[in-house]
Amino acid sequence: MFTGKNIVHSDVVTTATKEALFRRGVTLEDIAKIVYEMQVPYHEGLELDECVDSVERVLRKRELQHAILVGIELDELAEQGKLSAPLQQIVVSDEGLFGVDETIALGAVFTYGSIAVTTFGHLDKNKIGIINDLDTKKGNGVHTFLDDLIASVASCAASRLAHRKRDLDEAGITYLEANAQKDKPSPNE
Amino acid sequence: MFTGKNIVHSDVVTTATKEALFRRGVTLEDIAKIVYEMQVPYHEGLELDECVDSVERVLRKRELQHAILVGIELDELAEQGKLSAPLQQIVVSDEGLFGVDETIALGAVFTYGSIAVTTFGHLDKNKIGIINDLDTKKGNGVHTFLDDLIASVASCAASRLAHRKRDLDEAGITYLEANAQKDKPSPNE
Amino acid sequence: MFTGKNIVHSDVVTTATKEALFRRGVTLEDIAKIVYEMQVPYHEGLELDECVDSVERVLRKRELQHAILVGIELDELAEQGKLSAPLQQIVVSDEGLFGVDETIALGAVFTYGSIAVTTFGHLDKNKIGIINDLDTKKGNGVHTFLDDLIASVASCAASRLAHRKRDLDEAGITYLEANAQKDKPSPNE
Amino acid sequence: MFTGKNIVHSDVVTTATKEALFRRGVTLEDIAKIVYEMQVPYHEGLELDECVDSVERVLRKRELQHAILVGIELDELAEQGKLSAPLQQIVVSDEGLFGVDETIALGAVFTYGSIAVTTFGHLDKNKIGIINDLDTKKGNGVHTFLDDLIASVASCAASRLAHRKRDLDEAGITYLEANAQKDKPSPNE
Numbered sequence: 217m218f219t220g221k222n223i224v225h226s227d228v229v230t231t232a233t234k235e236a237l238f239r240r241g242v243t244l245e246d247i248a249k250i251v252y253e254m255q256v257p258y259h260e261g262l263e264l265d266e267c268v269d270s271v272e273r274v275l276r277k278r279e280l281q282h283a284i285l286v287g288i289e290l291d292e293l294a295e296q297g298k299l300s301a302p303l304q305q306i307v308v309s310d311e312g313l314f315g316v317d318e319t320i321a322l323g324a325v326f327t328y329g330s331i332a333v334t335t336f337g338h339l340d341k342n343k344i345g346i347i348n349d350l351d352t353k354k355g356n357g358v359h360t361f362l363d364d365l366i367a368s369v370a371s372c373a374a375s376r377l378a379h380r381k382r383d384l385d386e387a388g389i390t391y392l393e394a395n396a397q398k399d400k401p402s403p404n405e
Numbered sequence: 406m407f408t409g410k411n412i413v414h415s416d417v418v419t420t421a422t423k424e425a426l427f428r429r430g431v432t433l434e435d436i437a438k439i440v441y442e443m444q445v446p447y448h449e450g451l452e453l454d455e456c457v458d459s460v461e462r463v464l465r466k467r468e469l470q471h472a473i474l475v476g477i478e479l480d481e482l483a484e485q486g487k488l489s490a491p492l493q494q495i496v497v498s499d500e501g502l503f504g505v506d507e508t509i510a511l512g513a514v515f516t517y518g519s520i521a522v523t524t525f526g527h528l529d530k531n532k533i534g535i536i537n538d539l540d541t542k543k544g545n546g547v548h549t550f551l552d553d554l555i556a557s558v559a560s561c562a563a564s565r566l567a568h569r570k571r572d573l574d575e576a577g578i579t580y581l582e583a584n585a586q587k588d589k590p591s592p593n594e
Numbered sequence: 595m596f597t598g599k600n601i602v603h604s605d606v607v608t609t610a611t612k613e614a615l616f617r618r619g620v621t622l623e624d625i626a627k628i629v630y631e632m633q634v635p636y637h638e639g640l641e642l643d644e645c646v647d648s649v650e651r652v653l654r655k656r657e658l659q660h661a662i663l664v665g666i667e668l669d670e671l672a673e674q675g676k677l678s679a680p681l682q683q684i685v686v687s688d689e690g691l692f693g694v695d696e697t698i699a700l701g702a703v704f705t706y707g708s709i710a711v712t713t714f715g716h717l718d719k720n721k722i723g724i725i726n727d728l729d730t731k732k733g734n735g736v737h738t739f740l741d742d743l744i745a746s747v748a749s750c751a752a753s754r755l756a757h758r759k760r761d762l763d764e765a766g767i768t769y770l771e772a773n774a775q776k777d778k779p780s781p782n783e
Numbered sequence: 784m785f786t787g788k789n790i791v792h793s794d795v796v797t798t799a800t801k802e803a804l805f806r807r808g809v810t811l812e813d814i815a816k817i818v819y820e821m822q823v824p825y826h827e828g829l830e831l832d833e834c835v836d837s838v839e840r841v842l843r844k845r846e847l848q849h850a851i852l853v854g855i856e857l858d859e860l861a862e863q864g865k866l867s868a869p870l871q872q873i874v875v876s877d878e879g880l881f882g883v884d885e886t887i888a889l890g891a892v893f894t895y896g897s898i899a900v901t902t903f904g905h906l907d908k909n910k911i912g913i914i915n916d917l918d919t920k921k922g923n924g925v926h927t928f929l930d931d932l933i934a935s936v937a938s939c940a941a942s943r944l945a946h947r948k949r950d951l952d953e954a955g956i957t958y959l960e961a962n963a964q965k966d967k968p969s970p971n972e
Contacts, residue, residue, distance in 0.1 A: 488856060
């Protein structure tokens with residue numbers, strides 16, 4: 217299927233993904249704040265650091281990395297006027313019935329199960345945090361794909377936390393206790 | 406693939422689908438009200454009748470009909486205590502990490518495109534109208550699948566309206582005008 | 595949601611979609627031949643014209659049009675070396691774990707139900723007709739997205755035919771009879 | 784969201800899932816053989832044990848477990864004639880346009896990315912191994928959901944192997960070497 221010679225190493229893709237987000241003005245903490253807001257009602261003692269960690273981890277997944285690279289590429293090409301007509305105009309105007317941005321984002325969301333899908337839909341309609349910031353300063357650039365990609369990363373990280381919370385519940389410890397244990401030298405994880 | 410002899414006729418399935426919804430206390434108008442609330446910000450002159458009509462039409466689709474029949478069957482079997490352990494307990498408790506209810510509903514949602522998917526996610530998180538009513542009177546029955554199915558039908562009908570609105574825009578007429586024309590004898594549709 | 599002024603008219607998008615396929619060496623008949631091969635075991639009297647017609651109809655759907663425009667744009671940009679690293683290399687090498695091509699194609703496939711999804715998976719693994727031709731002459735261009743898009747259009751058209759066949763069965767007429775009626779002036783459709 | 788009291792423990796669900804498969808005549812090795820046949824062309828030195836291990840691991844995922852429990856429940860209820868009309872007849876006849884079986888199976892498939900989705904579609908059309916055995920002895924029971932569930936588990940396990948193979952490639956070791964190392968006491972995993 218591939219020779220190995222021309223294949224881009226995963227580390228290169230991981231680095232390129234984070235660089236692309238930073239280049240477009242999005243920090244991992246921006247995304248983590250959305251995750252926090254979505255999950256804190258269900259998680260006593262949830263801390264922002266947990267959310268940053270969860271964002272970090274979902275960003276290691278190939279499906280998310282590839283989606284982010286393609287989506288941001290299309291935003292940047294549209295910003296530079298380099299897409300051909302009529303796609304250029306469709307992407308710049310971010311029209312309501314264009315759905316490839318959601319489709320690309322959803323491909324990654326699916327890998328975190330149905331909780332991630334419903335969270336994604338919620339974020340897409342109720343733009344919060346950095347998603348809203350991008351939406352309101354649209355005059356300054358094209359973010360047609362970026363806002364869906366952020367919603368995708370946040371949904372995946374939130375779903376990952378929900379599943380982890382359940383595992384902790386079954387082990388009989390709370391987030392607070394898990395956090396406290398983290399400060400001591402820990403044998404596991 | 407099939408002989409034709411044992412195949413259930415579409416009309417039978419259509420009737421059974423509506424009967425199942427009514428039996429569970431859900432009218433087409435209940436669903437149409439959700440559609441109206443979702444779409445009225447974008448559609449000047451939208452009327453509830455338009456939404457009822459859109460609900461009627463999406464309920465003719467096989468994917469939606471089959472999803473509804475399977476989901477309501479599982480709710481009713483759970484209500485009667487007839488599912489085997491541990492599925493019985495999982496469905497009755499409607500636990501957060503059980504996602505087959507969303508999955509079955511999403512199968513139908515996908516057929517109306519990415520707008521329908523994000524609308525579904527929004528409705529799943531922000532239960533409105535009949536979905537909320539079911540959620541708050543949960544002591545009286547099992548509606549684990551039903552609330553997702555209603556969100557599914559409403560999302561499909563809302564997406565169908567959004568696409569139709571665009572077609573009317575391109576034809577240069579408003580909903581108000583389209584509605585007015587409907588009262589006259591009309592050659593089209 | 596949109597002003598109406600900057601919106602690209604559907605007719606422009608429809609024309610651009612067909613032109614993009616032709617520019618990449620794909621005719622509607624090429625795709626129709628795949629549909630025919632997939633459906634003829636189930637449809638006595640199926641003719642290639644029916645398949646061409648079904649391809650024509652699914653190509654009017656916005657979800658499919660947008661997917662095709664985005665996918666072919668990415669193929670062409672990669673061919674011209676205009677994507678940024680490492681995406682350029684990932685798309686050119688069409689590596690096995692890159693899935694955005696399938697994801698974009700699947701977004702459209704979903705709108706024709708689960709039959710379309712399984713047909714798409716089958717075509718993706720067992721490249722037939724024009725999909726295979728593109729695959730074997732890969733030295734001449736980048737078709738990373740195109741082969742999935744063709745599989746997507748073919749799957750949608752095949753699913754549409756399967757549903758229509760069922761409707762004809764229930765009405766008690768065969769494809770042969772439906773075809774015969776078509777030659778006479780017909781009141782319906 | 785839940786009190787913790789009525790929640791079924793994950794271990795109970797895991798055990799129930801395997802028991803349900805065994806009760807329906809499906810062993811993990813049956814599924815592993817399908818995985819082997821799908822992946823051996825790409826993996827020098829792949830062994831059946833690797834595939835059994837991969838099947839074991841994907842069966843720990845909640846999305847797969849819930850899908851299996853629901854699907855097998857519906858098969859068994861249909862076999863006992865306990866579903867209501869017309870669903871009973873639709874499930875028993877396993878008619879081509881009924882897609883809830885594929886939908887439930889796909890929900891789990893999505894969590895392993897687009898490779899899993901195309902593999903699932905391929906298996907659904909080209910029934911191999913135990914899937915074919917079930918299909919040909921249909922007179923002995925209802926397996927409308929089971930064959931899709933097996934295809935789902937096999938697709939997930941195959942996708943998991945493909946991603947792991949890539950990780951080994953990047954680490955510069957082959958499956959053969961990884962297997963050899965496994966016989967020595969190993970510090971990692």
